[in-house]
Amino acid sequence: MNVTLRIGIDLGGTKVEAVAIDRDGRIRARRRIATPACDYDGTIAALVYLVAAIEGEVGPCASVGVGMPGTIAAATGLVKNANSTWLIGRPLGRDLEAALGRPLRFANDANCLALSEAIDGAAAGCGTVFGVILGTGVGGGIVIGGHLLVGANQIAGEWGHNPMPAPQGDELPGPSCYCGRSGCIETFLSGPGLAADHRRHTGREFSGPEIAAAASAGDPDCRGSLDRYAERLARALASVINLIDPDAIVLGGGLSAIGFLYDEVPRRWGPHILSDTVVTRLLPPRHGDSSGVRGAAWLWPPPEEATEQSG
Ligand SMILES: [Zn+2]
Numbered sequence: 001m002n003v004t005l006r007i008g009i010d011l012g013g014t015k016v017e018a019v020a021i022d023r024d025g026r027i028r029a030r031r032r033i034a035t036p037a038c039d040y041d042g043t044i045a046a047l048v049y050l051v052a053a054i055e056g057e058v059g060p061c062a063s064v065g066v067g068m069p070g071t072i073a074a075a076t077g078l079v080k081n082a083n084s085t086w087l088i089g090r091p092l093g094r095d096l097e098a099a100l101g102r103p104l105r106f107a108n109d110a111n112c113l114a115l116s117e118a119i120d121g122a123a124a125g126c127g128t129v130f131g132v133i134l135g136t137g138v139g140g141g142i143v144i145g146g147h148l149l150v151g152a153n154q155i156a157g158e159w160g161h162n163p164m165p166a167p168q169g170d171e172l173p174g175p176s177c178y179c180g181r182s183g184c185i186e187t188f189l190s191g192p193g194l195a196a197d198h199r200r201h202t203g204r205e206f207s208g209p210e211i212a213a214a215a216s217a218g219d220p221d222c223r224g225s226l227d228r229y230a231e232r233l234a235r236a237l238a239s240v241i242n243l244i245d246p247d248a249i250v251l252g253g254g255l256s257a258i259g260f261l262y263d264e265v266p267r268r269w270g271p272h273i274l275s276d277t278v279v280t281r282l283l284p285p286r287h288g289d290s291s292g293v294r295g296a297a298w299l300w301p302p303p304e305e306a307t308e309q310s311g
Helices: 040-058 092-100 109-120 185-189 191-202 208-216 220-244 260-272 288-297 303-310
Strands: 002-011 015-021 027-034 061-068 105-108 128-134 138-144 248-252 281-283
Touching: 002 040, 002 288, 002 303, 015 040, 015 288, 027 040, 040 061, 040 092, 061 092, 061 109, 061 288, 105 109, 105 138, 105 288, 109 128, 109 138, 109 248, 109 288, 128 220, 138 185, 185 191, 185 220, 191 208, 191 220, 208 220, 208 260, 220 248, 220 260, 260 281
Parallel strands: 002 061, 061 105, 128 248, 248 281
Antiparallel strands: 002 015, 015 027, 128 138
16 A cells, blocks of 8 residues: 555536645645536546546555535434535445445535645644635635544534624625525625625626626726625634634635735724734635645545554
């Protein structure tokens, strides 16, 4: 067995990617295929194929971690909260472990981002890290001392369905959310949330990335929407800082590409944080789209530590 290599798999809605990563974080093999959408057995077969392809190239690896949409409920072993809906209610963990003949670890995209950036990414060396996904949804993950905080209900870091803190005027009751509540952080800070806010204020249909591009080109309406977005992100992150006081917050997902946020949000979060000085840094991701596979691989301890623990 090639004890120095760990496999990480990112099971996404459109593609499945797998890598073998060495203990220094170097990627030694990489494979990517289209996700067999709406096909549960096909999804299992795709992951088995990728692991076989990777190990065919670099030899048997020490461990396999999987980043996936949603979570596998500890009580039932069934997938829940996944936007890849054909996985919901299926025993993905058990079936995949049986198909691959080895134990696996699973985490959602936000937890993979947080782990990847904390281990050897933008927040390397930081004691406490909050990783944030700002994309079609809003998620979060917490890493403390290099270890992912999972939580009793496996929802540690899931701040997207908390209410927007200190709501102002037209933010109450706020947009209705698919979770059944109104005014959730996600309804303002996801890509669709930013687009909906822009539509409410201007009547124009722009996507999140289009608003960011037009704002940098000088469009005052788009700049206004980004200002509101930054102000809301500042309030939402201030409540996280008050709770876990992280050394660094790393953004991921499509909206993390908006450079404006990294100066603007820390300038605005101060009044909402219970400290006269705030040293928490807001950082862009180092690994970008590779955070999913890298974080999945890091779900397992280094092979040499695993051997020491079991021996
Ligand atoms: Zn919600």
